[in-house]
Amino acid sequence: MEALSETKHRGEYIIMNVLGDKAIVRRLAEMGMISGKKVTVISLSTDSSGMMIYFQGQRLAISLDIAERIVVRDVKEAAGDKLRSLSDLHVGKSGIIRKMVGDRALRRRLLDMGLTNKTVVKVNQIAPLGDPIELMVRGYKLSLRKRDASCVLIEEV
Numbered sequence: 447m448e449a450l451s452e453t454k455h456r457g458e459y460i461i462m463n464v465l466g467d468k469a470i471v472r473r474l475a476e477m478g479m480i481s482g483k484k485v486t487v488i489s490l491s492t493d494s495s496g497m498m499i500y501f502q503g504q505r506l507a508i509s510l511d512i513a514e515r516i517v518v519r520d521v522k523e524a525a526g527d528k529l530r531s532l533s534d535l536h537v538g539k540s541g542i543i544r545k546m547v548g549d550r551a552l553r554r555r556l557l558d559m560g561l562t563n564k565t566v567v568k569v570n571q572i573a574p575l576g577d578p579i580e581l582m583v584r585g586y587k588l589s590l591r592k593r594d595a596s597c598v599l600i601e602e603v
Contacts, residue, residue: 451513541600548597
């Protein structure tokens with residue numbers, strides 16, 4: 447993990463944390479810049495002029511001071527042995543989809559629902575008896591059976 451201003455190459459990153467005083471953190475949260483969201487670096491900070499990013503469908507120019515407060519991790523970082531099933535994730539926790547197992551029809555259906563590789567998912571709710579699970583994917587809510595969620599392997603964020 448590193449500050450957004452310290453990134454060495456352009457590409458996609460996952461926001462891990464936003465540091466600073468409450469007013470700045472709240473302002474960035476109002477823009478949607480919270481942990482678990484994707485941000486794409488378009489141009490790196492070569493001097494004190496800041497950097498250009500792509501976030502939620504918009505190009506943004508951010509100052510070096512703000513970029514230093516945003517802690518990010520590269521999307522392409524190796525997951526290692528940290529893969530776990532989506533059905534094992536607790537309420538409020540997020541993860542990045544890394545792999546899908548199961549038969550071809552199930553994988554196809556999950557892909558059609560928007561559960562693709564490198565997508566951030568968050569467990570929003572779990573039903574009282576544990577099945578189904580409500581997920582937050584790409585800004586919308588999705589209910590998924592626990593047996594289907596067990597076929598999605600994620601890396602917890």
